[in-house]
Amino acid sequence: MSLTIGELSRQTQVKVPTIRYYEQIGLLAEPTRTEGQQRRYRPEDVRRLNFIRHARELGFEVEAIRQLLGLAGDPDRSCGEVHDITKAHLKEVKDKIARLTALRDELETMVSCNHRRISDCRIIEVLADHGQCRHVEH
Amino acid sequence: MSLTIGELSRQTQVKVPTIRYYEQIGLLAEPTRTEGQQRRYRPEDVRRLNFIRHARELGFEVEAIRQLLGLAGDPDRSCGEVHDITKAHLKEVKDKIARLTALRDELETMVSCNHRRISDCRIIEVLADHGQCRHVEH
DNA sequence: CTACATCCTCTAGCGGCTAGAGGTTCAAGA
DNA sequence: TCTTGAACCTCTAGCCGCTAGAGGATGTAG
Numbered sequence: 001m002s003l004t005i006g007e008l009s010r011q012t013q014v015k016v017p018t019i020r021y022y023e024q025i026g027l028l029a030e031p032t033r034t035e036g037q038q039r040r041y042r043p044e045d046v047r048r049l050n051f052i053r054h055a056r057e058l059g060f061e062v063e064a065i066r067q068l069l070g071l072a073g074d075p076d077r078s079c080g081e082v083h084d085i086t087k088a089h090l091k092e093v094k095d096k097i098a099r100l101t102a103l104r105d106e107l108e109t110m111v112s113c114n115h116r117r118i119s120d121c122r123i124i125e126v127l128a129d130h131g132q133c134r135h136v137e138h
Numbered sequence: 139m140s141l142t143i144g145e146l147s148r149q150t151q152v153k154v155p156t157i158r159y160y161e162q163i164g165l166l167a168e169p170t171r172t173e174g175q176q177r178r179y180r181p182e183d184v185r186r187l188n189f190i191r192h193a194r195e196l197g198f199e200v201e202a203i204r205q206l207l208g209l210a211g212d213p214d215r216s217c218g219e220v221h222d223i224t225k226a227h228l229k230e231v232k233d234k235i236a237r238l239t240a241l242r243d244e245l246e247t248m249v250s251c252n253h254r255r256i257s258d259c260r261i262i263e264v265l266a267d268h269g270q271c272r273h274v275e276h
Numbered sequence: 277c278t279a280c281a282t283c284c285t286c287t288a289g290c291g292g293c294t295a296g297a298g299g300t301t302c303a304a305g306a
Numbered sequence: 307t308c309t310t311g312a313a314c315c316t317c318t319a320g321c322c323g324c325t326a327g328a329g330g331a332t333g334t335a336g
Contacts, residue, residue, distance in 0.1 A: 062322080
């Protein structure tokens, strides 16, 4: 019925030390313990930890997850705040994509270097002098 | 003729503690010192630090920059290795863009939540159960 | 009852900085 | 020449989100 930390780890794909870390920073509640002080988890903890893992995979910061968990535990409130957190995160993600796309274009230009001696290498030049490249300002 | 660490900082937009940190980890050579132990930089150091800063902005890791600097200091070698480092980095950047784009789409679906009570909120559901969403595996 | 996989706590480390304490140096102005 | 005070110095500790390892205890299958 109850799970060891290792079983919880296997079911959620979250590493054992990470589970303990989440408990330490208060993302996961302290589970019950056996007489020998080993942690035993309830099946619901799988769901909560999956929530955390998925949110982390999506790039939510721990602090944001903490907020989401707080809101999620209060089923009668409007989900406007949840919406706001997600929207803020979406904006960050879009910005990051824009910056990486500019970067990708710049790297692609750089990679067109044609293997002469270092002293002629465009990559080195571009890195040494920002003005040399068509850099999209950020 | 020589620059204080503050002037170097202003010219390169790299913060003073970061310059000292780069020296500590061996990215920047130890500069000359005044009698009172204050650092004095040569104009060439501006160029080297700009190289480092730009490479960092482009997302190169310190270790990669160390390699690039080593290669750049050896003007007679083929720049094939430089090319390889950049290409590997380009691949990473492309992968990151792909993952973020999938994430963006997922977040956009989530944001279409229509502000009812938390218990109906799609965002919470999606986070709680990975299977609910059309997630691009990575 | 034994073996041994898994668990426990605790501490330290990673990358890439950033911040602060507490003290010293340097250059400009009086 | 002296005095300010901004900028410098070193050192230590902290940030995030884990990850690794030491050294020892527990739990379960055979």
